[in-house]
Amino acid sequence: MPFALLKFGLNDDYPYEREPDIPAPRDLKSHYDVVIIGGGGHGVATAYYLAKYHGVTNVAILEKAYLGGGNTARNTAVIRSNYLTPEGVKFYSASVKRYEQLSNEFDFNIMYSQRGQLTLAHTDATVRAFRQRAEVNKHFGGRTELIDRQAIAELVPTLNLDPADLPVLAGLWHRDGATARHDAVAWGYAKGATQRGVELHQLTEVTDILKEGNKVTGVVTNRGRIQCNSVVQAVAGHSALLARKAGFELPLVAYPLQAMVTQPVKPFLNPLVSSSALHCYVQQTSRGEIVIGGGSDPYPLYSSRSSLELKESLIAHAIEMFPFMSEMRLLRQWAGITDMTTDYSPIMGLSPVENYYIDAGWGTWGFKATPICGWTMAELVASGGRVPELIQPFALERFSHFRQVNEMGATAASH
Amino acid sequence: MKRMQCPLNGLRNISEFVYGGQVTTMPNPATCTDKQWAHYVFYEDNDIGVMREWWLHAPSGYWFIAERHNASDEIVRTYDASECFSSRVDFSASETAS
Ligand SMILES: Cc1cc2nc3c(=O)[nH]c(=O)nc-3n(C[C@H](O)[C@H](O)[C@H](O)COP(=O)(O)OP(=O)(O)OC[C@H]3O[C@@H](n4cnc5c(N)ncnc54)[C@H](O)[C@@H]3O)c2cc1C
Numbered sequence: 001m002p003f004a005l006l007k008f009g010l011n012d013d014y015p016y017e018r019e020p021d022i023p024a025p026r027d028l029k030s031h032y033d034v035v036i037i038g039g040g041g042h043g044v045a046t047a048y049y050l051a052k053y054h055g056v057t058n059v060a061i062l063e064k065a066y067l068g069g070g071n072t073a074r075n076t077a078v079i080r081s082n083y084l085t086p087e088g089v090k091f092y093s094a095s096v097k098r099y100e101q102l103s104n105e106f107d108f109n110i111m112y113s114q115r116g117q118l119t120l121a122h123t124d125a126t127v128r129a130f131r132q133r134a135e136v137n138k139h140f141g142g143r144t145e146l147i148d149r150q151a152i153a154e155l156v157p158t159l160n161l162d163p164a165d166l167p168v169l170a171g172l173w174h175r176d177g178a179t180a181r182h183d184a185v186a187w188g189y190a191k192g193a194t195q196r197g198v199e200l201h202q203l204t205e206v207t208d209i210l211k212e213g214n215k216v217t218g219v220v221t222n223r224g225r226i227q228c229n230s231v232v233q234a235v236a237g238h239s240a241l242l243a244r245k246a247g248f249e250l251p252l253v254a255y256p257l258q259a260m261v262t263q264p265v266k267p268f269l270n271p272l273v274s275s276s277a278l279h280c281y282v283q284q285t286s287r288g289e290i291v292i293g294g295g296s297d298p299y300p301l302y303s304s305r306s307s308l309e310l311k312e313s314l315i316a317h318a319i320e321m322f323p324f325m326s327e328m329r330l331l332r333q334w335a336g337i338t339d340m341t342t343d344y345s346p347i348m349g350l351s352p353v354e355n356y357y358i359d360a361g362w363g364t365w366g367f368k369a370t371p372i373c374g375w376t377m378a379e380l381v382a383s384g385g386r387v388p389e390l391i392q393p394f395a396l397e398r399f400s401h402f403r404q405v406n407e408m409g410a411t412a413a414s415h
Numbered sequence: 416m417k418r419m420q421c422p423l424n425g426l427r428n429i430s431e432f433v434y435g436g437q438v439t440t441m442p443n444p445a446t447c448t449d450k451q452w453a454h455y456v457f458y459e460d461n462d463i464g465v466m467r468e469w470w471l472h473a474p475s476g477y478w479f480i481a482e483r484h485n486a487s488d489e490i491v492r493t494y495d496a497s498e499c500f501s502s503r504v505d506f507s508a509s510e511t512a513s
């Protein structure tokens with residue numbers, strides 16, 4: 001193998017890619033079979049699976065800014081499936097399975113790194129909730145167990161087990177927990193989709209939705225009108241605003257979510273560590289930076305500004321967990337607008353408008369669901385509206401019948 | 416730190432306040448359909464603009480209404496809830512409800 005590599009290195013035919021990965025934009029056509037609004041991970045994954053597995057290639061992805069520049073670029077890339085409800089666990093496990101194969105699927109390295117995720121319990125109530133989560137997870141084939149202080153100390157020797165008068169009582173150890181390079185996920189899907197004929201149009205904002213009766217017929221963009229047979233909207237923080245243009249409401253509230261990274265240091269932290277009592281989670285990237293994330297802003301806002309108060313409290317809690325981090329410098333900090341549902345589950349599937357499909361309510365936890373969202377949304381579109389079983393519990397209708405899928409305990413502050 | 420005018424206590428740090436959701440119109444629980452009630456529980460106005468919101472001044476336990484722009488975060492006006500609500504709502508279960 002090293003020989004073969006050396007040969008490539010010296011050879012003129014070194015197989016670098018001469019073609020750009022993602023073809024340059026063309027003019028918009030007047031008609032597409034499918035228009036996907038939002039060029040984030042969810043949108044491009046849907047296009048990819050439509051093109052690759054359903055042969056639907058007359059597809060346009062319309063992105064108002066640039067590919068993967070929304071929450072796909074802003075998230076902290078925690079991938080896990082240790083949720084609380086059977087519906088949630090089944091769904092997120094299916095996503096984790098696709099993630100495990102994704103680099104092979106793309107022939108492109110998404111730097112998937114399965115280091116396990118550890119959530120800390122500081123109260124008896126949390127320990128009880130963890131027991132339930134561990135059992136539900138095991139039942140659906142996930143690798144999740146309750147571990148004690150001793151095991152935690154061995155797993156994360158640098159962790160302060162008695163932070164802020166909140167001694168750690170136990171931990172939920174989720175071996176399937178992982179992280180990946182978020183940009184690579186978006187690029188991998190976009191490359192695979194565009195190579196199969198899908199068009200990605202950046203700087204193309206959808207400003208209105210065209211309907212005939214109750215059926216969607218096209219969209220209006222800043223670059224003109226497009227006719228289409230069906231539409232998928234996957235616009236994260238702007239979901240409810242776009243749905244209004246299509247003529248219906250979504251039960252969402254937009255909250256900013258903030259995060260930050262430090263300068264890179266030598267590897268010291270393998271698992272992803274999270275504490276819901278401290279509203280904080282900490283992990284080290286493959287480049288050595290420490291990513292710090294936490295809970296949402298205290299009140300809703302359609303703005304991705306950051307606030308010093310939230311950053312201060314996040315850092316304070318991170319330092320409680322890892323005291324030596326107080327010497328480190330911050331490199332970057334940012335925020336994204338998240339579309340929160342009251343039950344912390346997404347809204348997926350049919351909408352009140354015919355042939356208009358929704359992938360929304362992804363709040364603070366949707367990066368991990370990118371592959372399975374793309375997969376199920378593609379199936380939904382290709383079948384002309386038959387909702388895959390996996391996403392039936394997440395129908396918009398549940399909010400008219402009080403049939404919420406409550407993931408609050410499993411979602412808040414561990415993303 | 417950002418500050419907010421509490422109608423009872425004057426200008427205070429925003430960290431003393433707790434957001435309590437938009438002010439929406441409650442349908443009559445005795446006569447509305449389940450669907451109307453669900454809508455009242457789960458849906459808020461999702462436009463961008465100045466919204467009417469419930470806020471609590473936590474240290475004094477005082478609820479009031481603020482008009483705030485939900486994109487610029489500008490607080491336009493704060494006032495006592497009595498400006499909008501003049502009577503108590505009685506939630507005692509009615510005889511006919513099943
Ligand atoms: C700070 C932060 C940390 C997070 N951490 C995690 C985590 O650790 N794990 C996890 O699983 N999830 C996490 N999330 C959530 C996750 O980022 C999102 O749920 C996920 O990225 C949503 O993907 P998407 O493709 O639906 O949205 P996006 O990537 O936001 O893509 C939507 C796109 O739609 C475009 N758009 C909007 N309106 C229009 C329009 N009218 N016309 C055209 N285009 C439009 C936007 O420009 C955007 O690019 C985090 C989020 C944030 C903000």
